[in-house]
Amino acid sequence: MLTPIPALNDNYIWVYARENCSAIVIDLPEINRLIPFLQQHNLLPEAVLLTHNHVDHVAGVPAFKQHFPNVPIYGPKECAVNATHIVHTGEIRTPHYHIQIIPTGGHTEQHLSYLVDEHLFCGDALFSAGCGRVFTGDYQQMFESLQRLKSLPDSTIVCPAHEYTLANLAFAQSVLNNKSAVKNQQILITQQREKKQPSLPTTMALEKHINPFLIADNLPQFIEWRKAKDRF
Numbered sequence: 001m002l003t004p005i006p007a008l009n010d011n012y013i014w015v016y017a018r019e020n021c022s023a024i025v026i027d028l029p030e031i032n033r034l035i036p037f038l039q040q041h042n043l044l045p046e047a048v049l050l051t052h053n054h055v056d057h058v059a060g061v062p063a064f065k066q067h068f069p070n071v072p073i074y075g076p077k078e079c080a081v082n083a084t085h086i087v088h089t090g091e092i093r094t095p096h097y098h099i100q101i102i103p104t105g106g107h108t109e110q111h112l113s114y115l116v117d118e119h120l121f122c123g124d125a126l127f128s129a130g131c132g133r134v135f136t137g138d139y140q141q142m143f144e145s146l147q148r149l150k151s152l153p154d155s156t157i158v159c160p161a162h163e164y165t166l167a168n169l170a171f172a173q174s175v176l177n178n179k180s181a182v183k184n185q186q187i188l189i190t191q192q193r194e195k196k197q198p199s200l201p202t203t204m205a206l207e208k209h210i211n212p213f214l215i216a217d218n219l220p221q222f223i224e225w226r227k228a229k230d231r232f
């Protein structure tokens with residue numbers, strides 16, 4: 001089971017669980033809809049993975065700890081106040097899951113993404129048709145992070161933390177040559193959003209066709225488009 005639970009304005013909390021297993025929860029903006037969801041589906045969390053220390057990803061941690069004081073919360077050093085286990089690279093092993101940690105700094109310096117059973121939880125590093133703002137100013141680090149994600153198999157299921165897809169597609173339409181792939185995706189996602197369905201997850205195969213920040217194959221191009229997107 002893979003579910004994006006809407007939180008705050010446009011965040012998602014991802015909940016992933018293999019059949020008959022307890023769940024992994026990615027980021028905790030708040031817990032208002034998370035707790036009822038877990039109860040409804042009879043799911044217990046066995047780990048929380050924090051991608052980075054922005055408030056819209058961690059503000060729900062204290063309330064979560066009150067409900068589940070013994071569930072480990074993994075995150076990078078910048079999340080030290082909220083995480084119970086600090087990680088930076090390598091692997092996390094929980095009772096049911098092997099989780100690969102992928103360093104994806106640039107949005108924040110220590111931003112992490114997590115790969116579990118071909119599901120990529122990439123926080124604010126990679127969005128559908130877009131990427132996170134480079135708050136660190138280190139464009140090279142962000143570019144290298146995205147190249148690292150791009151090297152994952154096409155079949156990778158990509159689970160970003162925000163519903164930004166339509167705005168990102170509008171920007172992609174303005175800079176990419178591949179207008180028809182972007183246009184098709186705009187039509188599809190507009191229909192989904194009219195029905196209040198999430199536009200996510202996406203796949204690495206699709207993103208390679210519609211995401212300017214994966215298509216940019218050199219740093220100057222990446223910087224040009226990222227700065228243009230900030231003004232878009």
Ligand SMILES: [Zn+2]
Nearest residue numbers: 052054107124
């Ligand atoms: Zn952020």
